[in-house]
Amino acid sequence: MSILWWLLRRLVIIGLQLLAVSIVVFGILYLSPGKPEQILLGTQPANPQVLAAIRAKYHLNDPIVSQYWLWLRHALHFDFGRSIQTGQTVTGAISERLPVTIDLAIYAVVLVVLIAVPLGLIAGTRPGTFVDRGITTVITIGFSAPAFALGLASLYVFGVTLHWFPIYGVGSGFVDRVRHLTLPAATLAMMVIALIARQTRASAMRVNDQDFMTFARVRGLTPRVIWLRYLLRNSALPVVTSIGLVIANFLTGAVIVEQTFALPGIGTLVLDAITTKDIPVVQAVGLLAAFIVLMANLVADLSYTFLDPRLRTRTSV
Amino acid sequence: MTLKAPDLTYIYYLIYPVVYEKAQALAAGADFGGPSGLVMGTGPYQIKSFSPASGATMTRFDGYWGAKPAAKELDIKVIADPETLRLAVQSGSVDGTFDVPAGSAKAWESLPNARLQFGSSGTVKMLFLDPTQAPFNDVHARLAIAYAFDRPGIVKALEDGHGDSANTISSPFGWANSGTPAEVKQYFASLPVLNFDMAKAKEELSKSATPNGFTLTVLVPSSLADLSGMMETLKQNVKSIGITINVKQVPLANWLDALRAKNKAPMGIVSISADSPDPLSLVQSLVTGGTDGFSAYAPAAMLSLIAEYKIASPARQLAIAKQVVTQLSTDMPFVPIVYGNSKYALNKKYVYTSDITGWTAFGTEWAHYVEAAS
Numbered sequence: 001m002s003i004l005w006w007l008l009r010r011l012v013i014i015g016l017q018l019l020a021v022s023i024v025v026f027g028i029l030y031l032s033p034g035k036p037e038q039i040l041l042g043t044q045p046a047n048p049q050v051l052a053a054i055r056a057k058y059h060l061n062d063p064i065v066s067q068y069w070l071w072l073r074h075a076l077h078f079d080f081g082r083s084i085q086t087g088q089t090v091t092g093a094i095s096e097r098l099p100v101t102i103d104l105a106i107y108a109v110v111l112v113v114l115i116a117v118p119l120g121l122i123a124g125t126r127p128g129t130f131v132d133r134g135i136t137t138v139i140t141i142g143f144s145a146p147a148f149a150l151g152l153a154s155l156y157v158f159g160v161t162l163h164w165f166p167i168y169g170v171g172s173g174f175v176d177r178v179r180h181l182t183l184p185a186a187t188l189a190m191m192v193i194a195l196i197a198r199q200t201r202a203s204a205m206r207v208n209d210q211d212f213m214t215f216a217r218v219r220g221l222t223p224r225v226i227w228l229r230y231l232l233r234n235s236a237l238p239v240v241t242s243i244g245l246v247i248a249n250f251l252t253g254a255v256i257v258e259q260t261f262a263l264p265g266i267g268t269l270v271l272d273a274i275t276t277k278d279i280p281v282v283q284a285v286g287l288l289a290a291f292i293v294l295m296a297n298l299v300a301d302l303s304y305t306f307l308d309p310r311l312r313t314r315t316s317v
Numbered sequence: 318m319t320l321k322a323p324d325l326t327y328i329y330y331l332i333y334p335v336v337y338e339k340a341q342a343l344a345a346g347a348d349f350g351g352p353s354g355l356v357m358g359t360g361p362y363q364i365k366s367f368s369p370a371s372g373a374t375m376t377r378f379d380g381y382w383g384a385k386p387a388a389k390e391l392d393i394k395v396i397a398d399p400e401t402l403r404l405a406v407q408s409g410s411v412d413g414t415f416d417v418p419a420g421s422a423k424a425w426e427s428l429p430n431a432r433l434q435f436g437s438s439g440t441v442k443m444l445f446l447d448p449t450q451a452p453f454n455d456v457h458a459r460l461a462i463a464y465a466f467d468r469p470g471i472v473k474a475l476e477d478g479h480g481d482s483a484n485t486i487s488s489p490f491g492w493a494n495s496g497t498p499a500e501v502k503q504y505f506a507s508l509p510v511l512n513f514d515m516a517k518a519k520e521e522l523s524k525s526a527t528p529n530g531f532t533l534t535v536l537v538p539s540s541l542a543d544l545s546g547m548m549e550t551l552k553q554n555v556k557s558i559g560i561t562i563n564v565k566q567v568p569l570a571n572w573l574d575a576l577r578a579k580n581k582a583p584m585g586i587v588s589i590s591a592d593s594p595d596p597l598s599l600v601q602s603l604v605t606g607g608t609d610g611f612s613a614y615a616p617a618a619m620l621s622l623i624a625e626y627k628i629a630s631p632a633r634q635l636a637i638a639k640q641v642v643t644q645l646s647t648d649m650p651f652v653p654i655v656y657g658n659s660k661y662a663l664n665k666k667y668v669y670t671s672d673i674t675g676w677t678a679f680g681t682e683w684a685h686y687v688e689a690a691s
Contacts, residue, residue, distance in 0.1 A: 034574065085369075087347075087350060088352060093370070096368060097370050152400055152404070155404050156404060159408060163408070167410050168396055168401055168405050169371075259397050260400075262395065262398065262401055262405075264370030264371050274568075275569055275570060
């Protein structure tokens with residue numbers, strides 16, 4: 001029961017945080033240099049009649065609080081207006097691109113968890129050995145290379161030379177999409193594997209030193225039980241927090257990977273919108289990014305209660 | 318359609334409006350031209366699907382009244398990164414592109430399965446110098462800048478060697494329908510040549526109101542490497558005569574806003590093309606006498622010549638064009654730098670059976686000229 005109350009309270013707080021973000025995001029139109037009607041007109045030629053028409057259409061002559069209230073009401077119905085650059089509805093543009101970003105993020109997170117966590121556990125249980133040092137060195141190399149260099153190199157080797165993977169785009173159908181997203185997801189994952197592996201390693205080192213680990217081994221429990229139920233589950237808390245942030249990062253900030261592999265995702269959308277001062281798109285994506293980060297943190301926090309039974313009886317986490 | 322005043326040059330603008338089906342446009346409403354509304358035009362291809370994110374697919378319309386192009390389907394993709402684009406052409410997953418970035422010709426020409434074609438374009442890369450404020454309200458300061466560009470060097474380094482030094486902002490590309498080729502060639506040869514001559518630049522500057530130089534800030538678009546490069550070379554060259562230029566890289570939208578702002582910067586750089594094959598097409602869009610254009614340069618004599626041009630006979634038009642261009646060389650409110658090029662990379666499986674020019678991508682039905690290589 002206490003979990004449900006906690007969840008409810010947390011959702012209310014998230015709602016208030018999103019409201020605060022919405023005020024900032026709404027203000028972007030007024031904080032940007034240039035008059036709002038000029039920005040909303042974009043690159044089209046301006047004359048007094050057109051500017052007056054824009055002012056009437058977007059209610060720019062109303063008091064600012066009622067403009068905000070109108071914008072918020074539309075936003076709650078997922079209506080963020082139309083892109084100044086393309087004339088497409090903002091929600092349409094985002095819903096076209098969000099699946100690509102989500103697929104890429106999920107694929108990359110799966111790769112990170114499958115690669116980084118086992119490596120970190122292995123390294124953490126053998127600190128200072130050749131295995132530990134070897135793992136740390138290899139993953140640090142992947143972490144140090146910039147995304148576009150890794151991306152272009154892998155495109156050249158695996159795409160152009162070996163023809164294993166396609167060069168650009170997202171593909172249609174599940175298998176085709178997995179093929180298209182493999183190189184980008186791997187590039188995205190490389191950047192983060194070192195981080196998560198090192199975190200897992202540090203956590204595993206701490207847990208491995210505990211008495212209950214020694215006792216489990218002495219008792220002769222199977223390696224599967226030792227590794228999964230004892231080591232992994234006890235090391236998981238800080239790692240899960242990081243993975244939550246990593247998911248939020250992948251969903252909002254994968255723009256370089258998107259550009260290199262020509263993936264029509266949210267990152268490219270917001271980059272183009274900022275470059276062309278397409279404020280309605282920037283507003284919508286800003287709100288979306290805040291929502292993603294808050295949700296990712298909520299899910300990470302919720303997962304603690306599953307991982308650590310001691311936290312279930314507390315009224316706050 | 319009736320014009321308010323006679324204008325013989327208007328005929329060229331008729332290629333720009335698109336003729337589309339009224340019923341379809343009305344039915345599509347606000348979504349017209351977008352992914353859900355699309356467009357119904359009058360050409361040999363019809364749009365099957367379109368989105369700013371994923372590109373466009375067009376299929377050949379077999380009910381077209383004219384000649385059938387060879388390609389049954391055109392698949393236009395969006396690839397923002399130029400290196401990825403090159404790898405895509407190399408791997409064969411993309412057949413061709415107009416988007417070869419300046420300065421990368423060497424890498425593209427080394428592709429074994431694609432051919433890179435160059436052609437002339439009407440693009441002029443030039444500086445705007447504001448004649449209403451110091452330091453460029455003095456013609457000698459403007460001329461000093463004009464002699465401070467190594468134009469052949471810029472063509473070699475920033476235009477892949479395909480381009481020309483520009484001595485005037487009216488590119489010879491626009492004179493194809495005016496006079497005879499010999500006459501046009503003779504006229505252009507008569508214009509003062511803007512050599513790279515720092516001694517002459519210093520001499521001009523010493524005759525100006527700011528003989529010891531001055532300091533300027535110039536905005537360049539960070540996404541257009543050729544313009545940034547040209548501004549950097551100017552910055553280096555004019556150091557020796559006491560002119561300090563602070564080059565500031567800004568996003569494209571900010572650079573455009575600054576060019577159009579009411580308070581103009583003393584110097585701006587731009588890459589711009591004429592709208593039509595007319596000697597004064599570019600000039601008349603720059604010298605307008607209005608306040609929302611790129612330049613405040615608008616001598617009354619030139620404005621009345623331009624007005625006369627619109628209703629003059631072809632012979633008189635040629636004479637006026639020569640007069641206006643000569644006056645621009647004397648006054649130098651715009652410093653021409655180089656004429657750019659057009660590029661087209663195409664897989665060797667196909668041939669492009671016409672010349673590539675500045676009009677190819679937007680002024681012609683280029684798909685007609687793509688045929689399978691025999």
